[in-house]
Amino acid sequence: MDSPHKTNLLFLFLLFSTNLLTLFVSSVFYSSSCTPTISTTADTATFQVLPPEFLAFTQAQRLPFGFNRNFDSDTIYPPVGNGCTLFPEELRKFMSYKVNGSCPDDELIAQKLLLKGCEPLPRRRCRTAAPPNYSEPVPLSASLWSTPPDSSVLWTAYTCKSYECLINRIKTQKGFDDCKDCFDLQGRERNRWTSPRSNGLDFSIDDVLGTRKPGTIRIGLDIGGGVATFAVRMRERNITIVTTSMNLNGPFNSFIASRGVVPLYLSISQRLPFFDNTLDIVHSMHVLSNWIPTTLLHFLLFDVHRVLRPGGLFWLDHFFCVGEELEQVYKPMIQSIGFRKVKWVIGKKLDRGPELKEMYLSALLEKPLNNSR
Ligand SMILES: *[C@@H]1O[C@H](CO)[C@@H](O)[C@H](O)[C@H]1NC(C)=O
Numbered sequence: 001m002d003s004p005h006k007t008n009l010l011f012l013f014l015l016f017s018t019n020l021l022t023l024f025v026s027s028v029f030y031s032s033s034c035t036p037t038i039s040t041t042a043d044t045a046t047f048q049v050l051p052p053e054f055l056a057f058t059q060a061q062r063l064p065f066g067f068n069r070n071f072d073s074d075t076i077y078p079p080v081g082n083g084c085t086l087f088p089e090e091l092r093k094f095m096s097y098k099v100n101g102s103c104p105d106d107e108l109i110a111q112k113l114l115l116k117g118c119e120p121l122p123r124r125r126c127r128t129a130a131p132p133n134y135s136e137p138v139p140l141s142a143s144l145w146s147t148p149p150d151s152s153v154l155w156t157a158y159t160c161k162s163y164e165c166l167i168n169r170i171k172t173q174k175g176f177d178d179c180k181d182c183f184d185l186q187g188r189e190r191n192r193w194t195s196p197r198s199n200g201l202d203f204s205i206d207d208v209l210g211t212r213k214p215g216t217i218r219i220g221l222d223i224g225g226g227v228a229t230f231a232v233r234m235r236e237r238n239i240t241i242v243t244t245s246m247n248l249n250g251p252f253n254s255f256i257a258s259r260g261v262v263p264l265y266l267s268i269s270q271r272l273p274f275f276d277n278t279l280d281i282v283h284s285m286h287v288l289s290n291w292i293p294t295t296l297l298h299f300l301l302f303d304v305h306r307v308l309r310p311g312g313l314f315w316l317d318h319f320f321c322v323g324e325e326l327e328q329v330y331k332p333m334i335q336s337i338g339f340r341k342v343k344w345v346i347g348k349k350l351d352r353g354p355e356l357k358e359m360y361l362s363a364l365l366e367k368p369l370n371n372s373r
């Protein structure tokens with residue numbers, strides 16, 4: 001594979017060149033299977049050319065009515081993740097399909113590409129693969145706590161091929177899977193956030209809502225919310241929560257949608273798609289933790305602060321880290337964002353043994369009413 005820098009240079013070059021040149025380059029070079037050589041004034045090197053559909057999507061798109069004052073431009077450059085061009089092989093696979101035809105059934109490669117940083121993924125001009133025998137969802141409110149029919153899911157990307165398999169995998173499958181016991185709505189999901197537990201780390205939804213005037217928490221976001229039981233519980237209280245989730249070896253987004261709440265297919269890397277000062281509450285359990293690169297986490301926490309309205313709540317639920325990390329890295333980082341502490345509970349995580357010195361932090365943080373700069 002060529003160096004990312006070269007590929008990026010080519011990409012930039014193509015973006016800034018005319019549509020005609022882009023079409024010329026893509027049609028001339030994509031048809032050959034060998035790696036072509038392209039000379040630019042900036043660099044003379046061997047490139048792997050980007051897929052023509054990718055170039056078609058990302059090239060300058062002229063506005064039909066010319067200059068637009070809102071855009072301050074006469075051109076749109078449709079967005080894709082900065083990382084897309086770093087992975088030309090995967091990108092080529094993802095963007096190879098028959099235009100106006102059916103997309104390949106390629107959820108797994110799409111998600112890998114996205115997780116590595118090609119987010120947002122480019123749009124495609126093909127019809128997405130769908131379950132062969134889709135059935136209508138269970139009607140509300142029964143849907144909130146029902147296991148949907150298997151026929152509502154395209155199972156190709158997952159080890160399990162049925163909901164029964166997902167529900168039983170806590171007993172039948174070895175090894176780690178994200179949210180392994182989440183699909184069993186009669187299991188642990190049933191009692192999450194319903195009553196506080198003695199360790200102090202588990203706040204209940206009603207305790208948290210009780211810190212505010214009734215009715216003032218109305219809309220919000222759950223980051224990495226598994227099967228969206230948090231959103232379901234909030235819906236039962238007439239609060240609208242959208243839930244971000246990936247499909248890590250399970251059809252999380254399909255399942256969330258089948259329950260009748262809104263899934264958002266968004267990784268932790270992506271800027272939150274909400275305007276500043278708009279949400280009443282942001283919740284996240286287990287997901288925001290020490291596995292996230294520190295700088296990324298720092299940006300993410302400021303993004304949460306950005307989308308919360310003044311007086312809005314950030315419920316950091318079971319933030320996980322090890323030993324001194326909490327005091328040395330995460331506590332100063334979280335405190336530097338500018339939240340007011342409503343609750344702050346530190347506890348030991350003992351499920352894998354005390355010798356590992358694993359720690360949890362559960363915090364309820366408020367964005368101050370008065371902007372501190
Ligand atoms: C796809 O459909 C559009 C709109 O009808 C058409 O202009 C284009 O030529 C089609 N492309 C292919 C490759 O079939």
Ligand SMILES: *[C@@H]1O[C@H](CO)[C@@H](O)[C@H](O)[C@H]1NC(C)=O
Pocket residue numbers: 133134135149150151
């Ligand atoms: C399609 O799905 C429905 C509902 O889940 C099921 O009853 C039916 O047997 C399925 N048909 C086929 C051909 O798989």
Ligand SMILES: *[C@@H]1O[C@H](CO)[C@@H](O)[C@H](O)[C@H]1NC(C)=O
Pocket residue numbers: 236237238
């Ligand atoms: C939710 O809204 C409905 C319709 O307005 C109302 O009947 C119900 O009592 C509300 N539930 C709660 C828990 O506030």
